[in-house]
Amino acid sequence: MGKIILTKIINALKKLYIPKCALNYKTDFQLLVSVILSAQCTDKQVNLVTPKLFEKYKNINDFANAKLSELEKLIKSTGFYKNKAKSIKNAASEIIKNYNGKIPDKIDELTKISGIGRKTANVILAEIYQKAEGIVVDTHIKRLSYRIGLTKNTIPEKIEIDLMAVIPKKYWIDFAHLLISHGRNICKARKPLCGKCQIKKYCQKNGL
DNA sequence: CTCCCGATAT
DNA sequence: ATATCAGGAG
Numbered sequence: 723m724g725k726i727i728l729t730k731i732i733n734a735l736k737k738l739y740i741p742k743c744a745l746n747y748k749t750d751f752q753l754l755v756s757v758i759l760s761a762q763c764t765d766k767q768v769n770l771v772t773p774k775l776f777e778k779y780k781n782i783n784d785f786a787n788a789k790l791s792e793l794e795k796l797i798k799s800t801g802f803y804k805n806k807a808k809s810i811k812n813a814a815s816e817i818i819k820n821y822n823g824k825i826p827d828k829i830d831e832l833t834k835i836s837g838i839g840r841k842t843a844n845v846i847l848a849e850i851y852q853k854a855e856g857i858v859v860d861t862h863i864k865r866l867s868y869r870i871g872l873t874k875n876t877i878p879e880k881i882e883i884d885l886m887a888v889i890p891k892k893y894w895i896d897f898a899h900l901l902i903s904h905g906r907n908i909c910k911a912r913k914p915l916c917g918k919c920q921i922k923k924y925c926q927k928n929g930l
Numbered sequence: 931c932t933c934c935c936g937a938t939a940t
Numbered sequence: 941a942t943a944t945c946a947g948g949a950g
Contacts, residue, residue, distance in 0.1 A: 743946085744946080745946080756946095757946070758947090758948095760945085760946050760947085761945090761946080761947040761948070762934090762935080762936095762944085762945055762946095762947060762948095763935095763936080763937085763945055763946085763947095764937085764938080764944090764945050764946085765945090765946065766945095767936085767937065767938085767945080768946090798935090798936070799936060799937070800935090800936070800937090801934085801935040801936040801937075801945085802933095802934050802935050802936085802947085802948090803934090803935070803936080804934070804935085805933095805934055805935090805947095805948075805949080806934095809948080809949095836948090836949080837948070837949085838948085839947060839948045839949085840947090840948095841946070841947060841948085842946085842947075842948080845946065858946070859946095860945090860946040860947075861944080861945065861946075861947085862945090862946070863946085878947085898946085899946095902946060905946095906945095906946095910944095911943075911944055911945085912939075912940065912943065912944075913939095913940075931950100932949100932950085933948105933949090933950085934947105934948095934949095936945105937944100937945090938943100938944085938945085939942100939943085939944080939945105940941100940942085940943080940944100
């Protein structure tokens, strides 16, 4: 599986999807909040709770001063709500305290913040700063990368290293968006629609 | 490795 | 009834 195949896959997917984030947000910190909420939860479900959430908490200071019980109530339907509420409040406080309220633009600084891991940090860098220090590896990218044959690893950090080795850096951000779209629409976790798959000929499973 | 955890599809 | 969803911490 070389870089030439990767380019073909990316070009084929570009004809099907617009490489774009599906989370609804207006400010940088709203994006950060949405990404934390999206852990083990669909973007659709996140977009259902954020309008009321961002109405109550207007900015990073509001989130830093939020009452956990109130925050939990508003994000409950996204699951893991106690952890997520703490993560959001903590991220707001740490960014105000250590970064003067501005979200860091380096992955090492982002992942130091409790509640922000490698996947969340990669999304934040891509969305806010159009910058890629790594590649987003979420559940879709993990699944599709394995099925297509881009990696034999199952640990996200190792998958990320494998992907960085074969994907030209200028495609890192689009690659993640495109694979996630294809994962949602065709290459589903439970019942993949291989008969409708437009990149089947590049896939190691090739319809199975 | 386990725990966190609600909504939806199968 | 069970698997899955733009995961992360201990």
